[in-house]
Amino acid sequence: MLTSSITTLVELLRTRAEAHGTRLAFTYLKDGEEAEDAWTFRDLDRRARQIAAALQQRGSEGDRAILLYPPGLSFIAAFFGCLYARRIAVPISPPNPTRLARELPRVRAILQSAEPRTLLTSASIAPMVEALRGVDPEIAKLDVVSTDALTIDAGTWREPELDPESLAFLQYTSGSTALPKGVMVSHGNLLHNMRTIGETFGTSDETTIVSWLPVFHDMGLIGCVLHPILQGSSTVVMAPAAFLQRPLRWLQAVSRFRAYISGGPNFAYDLCVRRIAPEQRAALDLRSWRVAFNGAEPVRARTIREFTRAFGPCGFQPGAFAPVYGLAEATLLVTGDPEGTPPTIAPFHTAGLERGQATSVTGTLEPARDLVGCGRVVGGQRVVIVEPERRVALRDGEVGEIWIAGPSVAHGYWKQPAETEATFGATLADSGEGPFLRTGDLGFVRGDQLFIAGRRKDLIIVDGRNHYPQDIELSVEHSHPAFRAGCTAAFSIDVDGAERVVVVAEADPHGNIANDTTASGDPPAALFRAARRAISADHDIDLHQLYLVRPGTIAKTTSGKIRRQATRAGFLAGSLQPWDVPAASSTATQAVPPPAPAAQIFRDREPTT
Incomplete structure (x- = not known):
């Protein structure tokens, strides 16, 4: 070669x-x-x-x-x-x-x-x-x-x-x-x-x-x-x-230039499903598209199914989807499956994941989360799932921090020796093996597949159970059409010595929010109720606060990831721009509080049913 x-x-x-x-x-x-x-x-x-x-x-x-x-x-x-x-x-x-x-x-x-x-x-x-x-x-x-x-x-x-x-x-x-x-x-x-x-x-x-x-x-x-x-x-x-x-441009280019490989974060596929009309799809030929990589943010089973259903008639094959995992500290790619391998989608017990155990679901009535495998370890690299506090390797099916070793692991952080040592110099406490890159991501291995659970620093712990913010955000976004996809941040705050869940969400003015009549002319209260019901049903926790903001308010990284900690800081400081809604009742005020110090908002808030 x-x-x-x-x-x-x-x-x-x-x-x-x-x-x-x-x-x-x-x-x-x-x-x-x-x-x-x-x-x-x-x-x-x-x-x-x-x-x-x-x-x-x-x-x-x-x-x-x-x-x-x-x-x-x-x-x-x-x-x-x-x-x-x-x-x-x-x-x-x-x-x-x-x-x-x-x-x-x-x-x-x-x-x-x-x-x-x-x-x-x-x-x-x-x-x-x-x-x-x-x-x-x-x-x-x-x-x-x-x-x-x-x-x-x-x-x-x-x-x-x-x-x-x-x-x-x-x-x-x-x-x-x-x-x-x-x-x-x-x-x-x-x-x-x-x-x-x-x-x-x-x-x-x-x-x-x-x-x-x-x-x-x-x-x-x-x-x-x-x-x-x-x-x-x-x-x-x-x-x-x-x-x-105009998301259609992407798939038109794939079709026109007979692309073999193309992709992006999960939200890109969602956009195509929502904004490319059936008559526009009819002109696409996606038979050449053999690798549709999906990474940089959580890969959603629902997205894979909906995109495949929408664009299958255009020649898109289910085996083209290629969920991947990687990060800048490992240059880019860490895991992925060979071309033509259908994505692995498996249901796991919700309660088990909250306890750090990935247990497969066998019955259809059991509370479960569909997780997407991000492929096998590639390039001769090594991935170990580690209990981060004790620094010991975990077994297959146990949730822990993802550690990586291999030729793609970068040289460290520029002029930050302490951060470099802490992140790139990890060793296993029992065997002394290392150095490993500590990713800060939580996941587990099942078979040859790596599954991602979330970011360790973003983890929400309520009543002793672990909740991943991206799952709460997804529940909110699916609860009402006015919530903008990929524009929701979930985090926890301390209220009277207890962790409580707060969601900051962008409201889409074209999502029929102003015409929502489910709350007797009180759209914000309808959104709050929809979000609260979804979070309760999906995660068995209470939504303490929903704060609606204008489109473009949620802080994101250059790659489109939600900056939850930055959004949390803005919420606590009262610096987030609220969504401009009509005059609201007292119930709506609880759902969409005016800018004010967070402590005052929480102190004044009464439970909403």
């Missing part, structure tokens, strides 16, 4: 450019429909060498460079330009100018951590970057380079000395439970994970990939940009906004 002995990504792209220079590597779809730009492997190599030559005139090897780009192919050239100059790339998402108060603190935290000297961007958003320089002193200090306006000769580039241990980039974690930390990912980490993806899903130089995923996130960058270069595949990309505005 052409790339089997390659040890760095610079060597990889140089080899591709020399051996298959005229082969189409990337196509960018403007607005998700029309091809605006197309590059061969030789085009990408030339642009990378030009950017690297410019960087070699600035600073030193090992310097960090911020990559701040709009959707398109320029980011890919800048990423490889950093590698070609032995600079450490730091991809970040462009902050939304209308939400700077919310998004700038994250950007500032990354800049303070990475201490970059250079910011690479494109001419199209240079005015926005200049505006940011005027409001943020950390950005103002950077040397800004518009890479698509460079005139330097690519032939002046000097190839650096690199090896598998050389750092390629810092992947700043999504920060769903804390401030983002820079994961140090090496060339060796990347190549091992890229090879693992190719081996697991059977990709080759004859397969096409379609992606709408953001390239500043690991799934979009490694899974849909870097892995295809290793395989010599052709990739078609579109802006995330193009998909979100």
Whole structure:
């Protein structure tokens, strides 16, 4: 195999450019429909060498460079330009100018951590970057380079000395439970994970990939940009906004370009089911789609069933669904099943999971949760389920923290030795085996499948029983059409010395909330009752507080994960923007309290039936 002995990504792209220079590597779809730009492997190599030559005139090897780009192919050239100059790339998402108060603190935290000297961007958003320089002193200090306006000769580039241990980039974690930390990912980490993806899903130089995923996130960058270069595949990309505005564009691209592999988080499949009409589905041909990966957030059995039912007539096969598990600290992929393997969906006793035991359900009347297996461990890595306090390995079927060891495990957190030791240096207390990566995720193994239960830090404990917030959120979202899918945060707060459940939920103004007559003209009270009934029926716990907020209020990571701890902090501080509802009765006030210190809200609240 052409790339089997390659040890760095610079060597990889140089080899591709020399051996298959005229082969189409990337196509960018403007607005998700029309091809605006197309590059061969030789085009990408030339642009990378030009950017690297410019960087070699600035600073030193090992310097960090911020990559701040709009959707398109320029980011890919800048990423490889950093590698070609032995600079450490730091991809970040462009902050939304209308939400700077919310998004700038994250950007500032990354800049303070990475201490970059250079910011690479494109001419199209240079005015926005200049505006940011005027409001943020950390950005103002950077040397800004518009890479698509460079005139330097690519032939002046000097190839650096690199090896598998050389750092390629810092992947700043999504920060769903804390401030983002820079994961140090090496060339060796990347190549091992890229090879693992190719081996697991059977990709080759004859397969096409379609992606709408953001390239500043690991799934979009490694899974849909870097892995295809290793395989010599052709990739078609579109802006995330193009998909979100019109999900049909994604499946039209899969159909049009005969994509073999494409995917995204669970919510993407839900969007397709809800927003692609039957007459639009009739024009799709999804027979080529052999790997529909699903990860980065909880994979829902209901989503798999509904998507397969909706798009089966279009040629989508049940065995195409590929639930996966991974995280930035392990580069990307940890578990997944080979192409063509139907997803494993199994019911487990709800009460057993609350006690940390995964017990299969045999009767149809027993309270159960359908869980989706995220595949088998791949790439020669090792996964151990561990009791986190005692640090001892658990048996199959016991819920514990997921620990990982293997060549894809990253080198730690940038300039955070204590955090690195705590997260990447774990050892088993009884055997001394290690080091392991502590993921903070809870799960269990059944057979060869890894099942994910939730985040340890997000776990809700009520009356001595464990409850996973994503399950409570799903119950709420299914209880009434006005609740927006994927826009709900469940957490617990202390009330008079006891843990109580609070749900903050975005209400959809198009979800018939204003016309709901089930509460005698009191829509918020109807939502509260629906949510409370669902949580009681599904989880046997009481909903203490429902707080409705406007669309776009729930804090999320750059990959779309709910930031529950940030939402909880905003709720307690009274800083969340409430949903604008008509004048509410006293009952509705209990369901949707006005902004106020949380202690006052809870003290004034009476039980609602």
